[in-house]
Amino acid sequence: MLSKRIIACLDVRDGKLAKSVRFVNTKDIGDPVAKAREYYEQGLDELVLYDITASSDNRAIMIEVVERVAAQVFIPFSVGGGLRTVEDCRRVLLAGAEKVNVNTAAVQRPELIAEAARAFGSQAVVLSMDVRRAPASEAIPSGYEIVTHGGRAPTGLDALAWARRGEALGAGEIVVNSMDADGTKQGYEITLTRLIAEAVSIPVIASGGGGKPEHLYDVLTEGKADAALVASMLHYGEYTVGAIKAYLAGRGIRVRKMKDEG
Amino acid sequence: MITIVDYQAGNLTSVRRALDALGIPCRISADPELVRRAECIIFPGVGAAGAAMTVLRARGLDQALAEAFRAGTPILGICLGCQIVLTHSEEDDTDCLNFIPGQTVRFRPTEPALKIPHMGWNEVTTTRPHPLLAHLRPGDQVYFVHSYYPRPDCPEDVFAVCDYGGLFPAAIGRANLFAVQFHAEKSGPLGLQILKNFAEWKPC
Numbered sequence: 001m002l003s004k005r006i007i008a009c010l011d012v013r014d015g016k017l018a019k020s021v022r023f024v025n026t027k028d029i030g031d032p033v034a035k036a037r038e039y040y041e042q043g044l045d046e047l048v049l050y051d052i053t054a055s056s057d058n059r060a061i062m063i064e065v066v067e068r069v070a071a072q073v074f075i076p077f078s079v080g081g082g083l084r085t086v087e088d089c090r091r092v093l094l095a096g097a098e099k100v101n102v103n104t105a106a107v108q109r110p111e112l113i114a115e116a117a118r119a120f121g122s123q124a125v126v127l128s129m130d131v132r133r134a135p136a137s138e139a140i141p142s143g144y145e146i147v148t149h150g151g152r153a154p155t156g157l158d159a160l161a162w163a164r165r166g167e168a169l170g171a172g173e174i175v176v177n178s179m180d181a182d183g184t185k186q187g188y189e190i191t192l193t194r195l196i197a198e199a200v201s202i203p204v205i206a207s208g209g210g211g212k213p214e215h216l217y218d219v220l221t222e223g224k225a226d227a228a229l230v231a232s233m234l235h236y237g238e239y240t241v242g243a244i245k246a247y248l249a250g251r252g253i254r255v256r257k258m259k260d261e262g
Numbered sequence: 263m264i265t266i267v268d269y270q271a272g273n274l275t276s277v278r279r280a281l282d283a284l285g286i287p288c289r290i291s292a293d294p295e296l297v298r299r300a301e302c303i304i305f306p307g308v309g310a311a312g313a314a315m316t317v318l319r320a321r322g323l324d325q326a327l328a329e330a331f332r333a334g335t336p337i338l339g340i341c342l343g344c345q346i347v348l349t350h351s352e353e354d355d356t357d358c359l360n361f362i363p364g365q366t367v368r369f370r371p372t373e374p375a376l377k378i379p380h381m382g383w384n385e386v387t388t389t390r391p392h393p394l395l396a397h398l399r400p401g402d403q404v405y406f407v408h409s410y411y412p413r414p415d416c417p418e419d420v421f422a423v424c425d426y427g428g429l430f431p432a433a434i435g436r437a438n439l440f441a442v443q444f445h446a447e448k449s450g451p452l453g454l455q456i457l458k459n460f461a462e463w464k465p466c
Contacts, residue, residue, distance in 0.1 A: 001425065002382040003403060040450070045383055071279050076405060076448050096279060098448065121308065123379055123407045172381070201377055226382070256383040256403040258451075 005227035042241035051081030070096020117170025127171035185211025193223035213247035265300035272308030294326035307342035312354025339441030364414035
C-alpha cells in the first residue's frame with residue numbers, strides 16, 4: 001500500500017522564502033534551496049515551490065531556484081504560481097520539477113488543465129484550489145467557494161463542482177487549500193477535505209491550518225487525504241519531518257521512514 | 263561514462279542531475295553509434311510505450327540497444343525503460359525490445375480505493391539478491407508513478423516486488439540488464455545508492 005505523504009510547501013518571493021499568514025504580511029524567512037535540502041535530508045516525501053513574486057520581471061529568478069533545488073533534492077517536487085500557459089509549465093518542468101501546480105489561471109481558463117495534461121501527462125498536473133466557506137446557495141451548494149488572488153476574489157464556483165471538473169479535464173492530483181484555516185495552525189479543514197476526497201478518484205492533498213502532528217493525523221484519517229501540506233510547522237523549526245512521521249507511525253499511519261530511524 | 267538514451271520520452275535531466283550529484287560522469291545521447299559503443303547505458307523514460315517504440319525504431323536505437331545488450335554492456339532501465347525491455351506491452355498493443363521474455367500489463371484494481379496511476383512511495387521487497395539492490399532493507403520505500411507494470415515470463419527474472427492490490431514486479435533483470443519500475447532518481451538517498459551501485463556494477 002502507498003504511504004501517506006508529507007509535502008512541504010515553500011512560498012518563494014523574489015527568490016527568497018516567505019511564509020504567508022492568511023496570505024497577507026508575508027515575511028522573508030530564508031533561502032528556499034537550503035530549506036528544501038534540509039527537509040529532504042529529514043526524509044520529506046515531496047516538495048512544492050510556490051512562486052508568489054508579484055512582478056513578472058522576477059520570474060527568471062524562480063527558474064533559477066527550481067534548477068538549484070533539482071540539483072540537490074532527489075524527491076518529486078512541483079512548482080506553482082503564475083503558470084498561465086503550457087509554455088510556462090514546460091519551462092519549470094525542464095528546470096527540473098516533476099509537476100506543475102495550476103490555480104488562478106485554471107479558474108480563468110479551465111482548458112489549461114487539459115492542455116497541460118495532454119502535453120505532460122496527468123501525473124504532472126496538480127490542480128491547486130483556494131477555498132473559502134460561503135453560505136450554501138444554488139450556485140454554491142456545497143457551502144464552499146473557490147476564491148482567487150490570495151483569497152480576495154470570490155469566483156462564484158462551487159468547490160466540489162470545480163474539483164470534479166478539474167479531474168475530468170485531466171488533473172492528476174488536487175490540493176485543497178482552506179483559506180479559512182490557512183495560517184491559523186488550528187488544524188486542517190476536515191469537512192472540506194473529506195468532501196473533495198470522497199468526490200474524486202485522484203489523490204487529494206490537504207493544505208492550510210497544520211500546526212501540530214495530530215492535525216495531520218486527523219486530516220489523513222477522518223479527512224481522507226492522501227497527503228498533507230505543511231509549511232510553518234517546519235519553517236520555524238518547531239517540528240522536523242522525522243518527528244511528524246514518528247508521531248504518525250506511532251498512531252498506525254503508514255509513512256516512509258528514513259534508514260537511520262530504524 | 264554512462265550514456266543516457268534520449269528517445270523523447272520525458273525528462274531525462276532528472277537522471278543526469280542525480281548522476282551529477284553523485285559525481286558520476288554521464289552524457290545524454292540519441293546517437294545509435296554512441297549507444298552501441300557506450301560503456302554503460304541508462305534507459306529512462308516516462309510516457310506511452312507505443313510512441314516510445316516508434317521513436318526508438320525511427321532512430322535505429324532499438325538495434326543499437328539490442329547490440330549493446332548482446333555485447334554485455336551494463337544497462338539500467340527506469341520506469342518506461344523497465345517496461346519496453348519486455349516482449350510486448352498492453353499499452354497501445356506494442357511489440358517491444360524483447361530483451362526479457364514477458365508482458366507489460368495494466369493495473370486492474372479490484373478494490374475501488376486503489377487509484378490508477380499507482381503514484382507515491384511504496385515498499386519494495388527483494389525476492390532475489392542483486393548487486394544493485396544490495397542496500398535495500400526490509401521496509402524501504404521508493405517512488406512510483408505508473409499505470410502499467412512489467413510481468414516477465416520467468417520468475418527468476420524478478421528481483422524485487424511491491425504490493426499494490428497484489429504483488430507486482432518492481433525490479434527485473436537478466437544478465438547485464440537490470441530495470442526498475444520506480445524512479446530511482448527521485449527515491450531519495452536510497453534511489454541514489456541504487457544508481458551508484460549501477461555505476462559500479464560489473465555484470466559477469
